[in-house]
Amino acid sequence: MKTILIFGITVITSNPLLAESTRQLESHEHGVGQLEVAIEGQKIAIDLHAPGADIVGFEYVAESSKDRKAVDTAITILGKPLDLFLISSDAKCSVMQAAAKLESDDEHDEHDEHDEHDEHDEHDEHDEHQEKSAHTEFHASYILNCMNIAAMTEIKFAYFDLFPNAKELEVQMISDVGAFTFEIEREEPTLDLIGKL
Ligand SMILES: [Zn+2]
Incomplete structure (x- = not known):
C-alpha cells in the first residue's frame, strides 16, 4: 500500500463529520x-473514493517508474481539493486538512471471495503476475473552512478535466438543511447548491 499524507496530517481514519463508510472495493464500477460531502456551519468535510482505473488508468500494482510516477502525480493532484472542486472565491474557502492515498484490496481479507468468479472482462488486461483481486482505489479526505459559505452556490468539478477516465461521481451530501444525492457527470460537471445549504 502506498500512503502519502499531505501536510503530514492523518485524517483518513478519523473524520468526525462523516459517517463510517461501509463501501467495499469490489463494488466499484470503473468510471464512477x-x-x-458533509457541511456543518462553515466546515466542509469531503471524502472521495475513485477507482484506480479512473485516476491513473490502471489498477495493477505500479512497478515501472512510469506507473509509479503516475500514482505519485495523482496523489499530488488529489491533495489539492480546491483545484478538483472549484468553489467561488467569494466563499473564502481554505483547506484545513487534505490527505490522499492509494488503497488496494490486498489488505482486505474479506474481499477474497471475489476471485476466479470475477467476470469483469475489463480487467483482462491485468497480467498474470497480479493478485487474484486487482482492484485499487484512490481515497482522499479533506476538510475545508469557508468563511462565507453562503457564497458557495455551486461546485464545478475540474476533477473530470484532471482525470480523463473518470465519467461520474456519485455524491452524497449532508448539510444543515438535509441529505441529498446527486450524480455528477463529465458532460455536466456542476453541482448546484442553491437552497441546499
Ligand atoms: Zn476496479
Whole structure:
C-alpha cells in the first residue's frame, strides 16, 4: 500500500463529520467515483473514493517508474481539493486538512471471495503476475473552512478535466438543511447548491 499524507496530517481514519463508510472495493464500477460531502456551519468535510482505473488508468500494482510516477502525480493532484472542486472565491474557502492515498484490496481479507468468479472482462488486461483481486482505489479526505459559505452556490468539478477516465461521481451530501444525492457527470460537471445549504 502506498500512503502519502499531505501536510503530514492523518485524517483518513478519523473524520468526525462523516459517517463510517461501509463501501467495499469490489463494488466499484470503473468510471464512477463516490463523493461524500458533509457541511456543518462553515466546515466542509469531503471524502472521495475513485477507482484506480479512473485516476491513473490502471489498477495493477505500479512497478515501472512510469506507473509509479503516475500514482505519485495523482496523489499530488488529489491533495489539492480546491483545484478538483472549484468553489467561488467569494466563499473564502481554505483547506484545513487534505490527505490522499492509494488503497488496494490486498489488505482486505474479506474481499477474497471475489476471485476466479470475477467476470469483469475489463480487467483482462491485468497480467498474470497480479493478485487474484486487482482492484485499487484512490481515497482522499479533506476538510475545508469557508468563511462565507453562503457564497458557495455551486461546485464545478475540474476533477473530470484532471482525470480523463473518470465519467461520474456519485455524491452524497449532508448539510444543515438535509441529505441529498446527486450524480455528477463529465458532460455536466456542476453541482448546484442553491437552497441546499
Ligand atoms: Zn476496479
